[in-house]
Amino acid sequence: MKFLLYISDYIIPFVIFYIVGFGILMKAPVFHEFTKGAEDGFKVVLNIMPTLIGLMVAIGILRASGTLDLLADLVKPVTNFFKFPSELVPLVTVKLFSSSAATSLVLDIFKEYGPDSYLGRLTSIIMSCTETVFYTMSVYFMTAKVKKTRYTLAGALFATFVGIISSVIITSLVF
Amino acid sequence: MLNYLWGFMIIIGIIVGVLNGKIDAVSTASINSAKEAITLCITMLGVMSLWTGIMQVAKATGITDAFTKALYPVLRLLFPDIPKGHVANEYIASNMIANILGLGWAATPMGLKAMGELQQLNKNGETASCDMCTFLIINISSLQLIPVNIIAYRSQYGSVSPTEILGAALLATAISTIAGVIFSIAARKLSLLK
Numbered sequence: 001m002k003f004l005l006y007i008s009d010y011i012i013p014f015v016i017f018y019i020v021g022f023g024i025l026m027k028a029p030v031f032h033e034f035t036k037g038a039e040d041g042f043k044v045v046l047n048i049m050p051t052l053i054g055l056m057v058a059i060g061i062l063r064a065s066g067t068l069d070l071l072a073d074l075v076k077p078v079t080n081f082f083k084f085p086s087e088l089v090p091l092v093t094v095k096l097f098s099s100s101a102a103t104s105l106v107l108d109i110f111k112e113y114g115p116d117s118y119l120g121r122l123t124s125i126i127m128s129c130t131e132t133v134f135y136t137m138s139v140y141f142m143t144a145k146v147k148k149t150r151y152t153l154a155g156a157l158f159a160t161f162v163g164i165i166s167s168v169i170i171t172s173l174v175f
Numbered sequence: 176m177l178n179y180l181w182g183f184m185i186i187i188g189i190i191v192g193v194l195n196g197k198i199d200a201v202s203t204a205s206i207n208s209a210k211e212a213i214t215l216c217i218t219m220l221g222v223m224s225l226w227t228g229i230m231q232v233a234k235a236t237g238i239t240d241a242f243t244k245a246l247y248p249v250l251r252l253l254f255p256d257i258p259k260g261h262v263a264n265e266y267i268a269s270n271m272i273a274n275i276l277g278l279g280w281a282a283t284p285m286g287l288k289a290m291g292e293l294q295q296l297n298k299n300g301e302t303a304s305c306d307m308c309t310f311l312i313i314n315i316s317s318l319q320l321i322p323v324n325i326i327a328y329r330s331q332y333g334s335v336s337p338t339e340i341l342g343a344a345l346l347a348t349a350i351s352t353i354a355g356v357i358f359s360i361a362a363r364k365l366s367l368l369k
Contacts, residue, residue: 004342037231041224053212058184060208064200065192110332128322128344144294148302159316163351
């Protein structure tokens with residue numbers, strides 16, 4: 001499984017090389033397009049900034065007051081049974097509902113335990129392979145005016161749980 | 176949804192802080208967290224802009240379109256009820272490609288259009304069609320190949336190698352997506368039997 005670490009090093013340089021190289025071959029104005037696209041990145045970050053400030057303050061309060069530790073202790077008997085770190089329970093729960101609230105919890109975990117710790121790496125991988133189940137479903141079905149969602153929730157939760165379980169296994173095998 | 180979540184987080188946090196005798200820490204944390212959000216955004220401005228810039232080059236050179244077209248045969252397998260050449264295919268493909276490339280905000284408008292078209296094709300009124308269920312399950316199974324924001328957060332909090340998780344994340348994402356696909360296909364078969 002160690003080869004996944006080598007792949008990690010190559011992915012970003014390869015993607016950039018492939019896209020820019022292809023652009024040069026096509027004689028496209030690559031730098032002009034790059035700067036144009038980079039502007040979009042600015043807008044995206046500026047848009048989420050107010051949300052992020054609000055949520056990071058809320059999570060900061062929960063951490064400093066000891067609420068997060070309290071929650072982790074509360075679920076410990078259950079998570080120990082499943083061999084899942086209780087510190088990540090608030091994160092995976094919140095991630096089902098809101099991506100920005102989950103982000104603030106991720107940052108809190110990075111700050112508390114470090115991004116290169118077991119918890120930090122597991123958090124990074126879980127966040128990469130899960131989505132906001134309830135939020136996505138409510139936005140999409142509301143737009144389509146669908147009330148009965150049939151097996152969508154079951155399927156989405158199934159994919160999410162498989163993702164979390166594989167994250168735990170992969171993290172212990174790779175690092 | 177965030178309205179109550181945020182409100183309760185703050186109220187419960189402060190009450191627990193008082194009971195725990197940690198109100199001084201709560202006070203410092205609220206000020207520091209607000210400051211930290213901005214420092215984080217500065218890191219993110221750099222990483223996100225690098226990514227959206229590269230993706231704009233991919234779009235301008237036709238790479239994104241080529242990927243979208245390459246997805247059509249896969250869509251025939253996953254969404255057998257959508258007529259060939261229907262515009263829903265196009266929206267679904269664009270939504271998936273944007274998700275795969277980590278452009279979530281560009282993916283949502285396309286996804287909503289796809290849902291609108293699927294509803295036009297839907298004969299069950301207010302009940303979701305199999306295609307809708309499949310589309311959302313795969314969407315929620317997470318398709319993103321490179322979690323750009325996670326890399327930015329890791330680098331902000333002093334990771335020695337922010338990108339070291341990419342390979343593992345790729346594998347985990349592939350597994351969760353395959354699980355979603357298998358579930359969707361099995362559920363569709365079962366609902367046809369009924």
